[in-house]
Amino acid sequence: MEMTAQVYDQSYKAVLNGVETESVMEIDPNERIEIFRMGNGSQEVLEVHDFKNGITGIRFAEHQRCYIRTQTKKLPSVAEVETENEELLVPESEAVKVEDSRVWVPAEEPIVNPDFLLDSKIWEICQQLPIHWIHPSPMTDAEDQDEDTPDVEVAGQRFARNVLDRSPVNDYRDVGIELDHRLDDRGFCCQHCRRGYRYCQRYHEPLGGFNPWPYYYQGGRVICQIVMPCNWWIARMLGRI
Numbered sequence: 001m002e003m004t005a006q007v008y009d010q011s012y013k014a015v016l017n018g019v020e021t022e023s024v025m026e027i028d029p030n031e032r033i034e035i036f037r038m039g040n041g042s043q044e045v046l047e048v049h050d051f052k053n054g055i056t057g058i059r060f061a062e063h064q065r066c067y068i069r070t071q072t073k074k075l076p077s078v079a080e081v082e083t084e085n086e087e088l089l090v091p092e093s094e095a096v097k098v099e100d101s102r103v104w105v106p107a108e109e110p111i112v113n114p115d116f117l118l119d120s121k122i123w124e125i126c127q128q129l130p131i132h133w134i135h136p137s138p139m140t141d142a143e144d145q146d147e148d149t150p151d152v153e154v155a156g157q158r159f160a161r162n163v164l165d166r167s168p169v170n171d172y173r174d175v176g177i178e179l180d181h182r183l184d185d186r187g188f189c190c191q192h193c194r195r196g197y198r199y200c201q202r203y204h205e206p207l208g209g210f211n212p213w214p215y216y217y218q219g220g221r222v223i224c225q226i227v228m229p230c231n232w233w234i235a236r237m238l239g240r241i
Contacts, residue, residue, distance in 0.1 A: 008029075009026045023039075025037075035049075056069050066132070068122060069104065107134070110130035190229050193229045
């Protein structure tokens with residue numbers, strides 16, 4: 001029997017530019033994508049999680065630009081969701097809270113060859129706009145104190161501030177060195193940072209136990225590493241430091 005395509009949608013409210021806005025989340029299991037729509041008209045923010053191609057895309061109508069990054073989240077199957085709902089009941093007070101103290105900073109130059117996006121929903125919404133890779137950068141002390149400011153509200157401001165207000169980092173392009181953006185995506189080094197920063201992730205490791213449950217639903221553990229600027233590594237290889 002042929003299954004018909006079904007798209008699930010859920011309405012919610014988000015704060016956009018200081019205003020509570022009606023928003024919609026759509027999930028298409030067949031195409032393996034999530035779409036978040038916030039605002040409308042010139043204030044619309046559209047975020048696409050493309051699990052099939054492993055990329056997240058964000059379009060800001062106001063800035064007329066798109067930003068992409070590697071998708072690290074996994075889209076759960078219907079069976080997994082139903083099983084978790086039946087077998088795993090975690091009290092709200094015990095829910096894991098992961099603090100992300102990073103700001104996503106876009107590359108100064110848009111991508112040149114967008115062929116890897118042609119079969120993605122991201123290309124459908126961004127093909128008429130410049131598309132930039134974004135990478136994580138640590139927040140400054142002033143930004144850390146602004147914890148109650150919603151991320152959606154200040155996202156566009158942070159993009160503009162980091163690109164326009166800071167002088168470019170010496171990335172050694174003048175001597176013919178061209179770095180792969182995947183160095184940023186995989187956490188080896190930071191191309192646009194001026195200092196090293198601590199990058200932490202929460203890992204959930206199987207603890208054994210009765211199959212099929214590995215019993216790792218206890219919050220996991222946090223492992224941190226120091227990510228240094230890419231130009232620092234280049235300087236070391238050139239013997240300058």
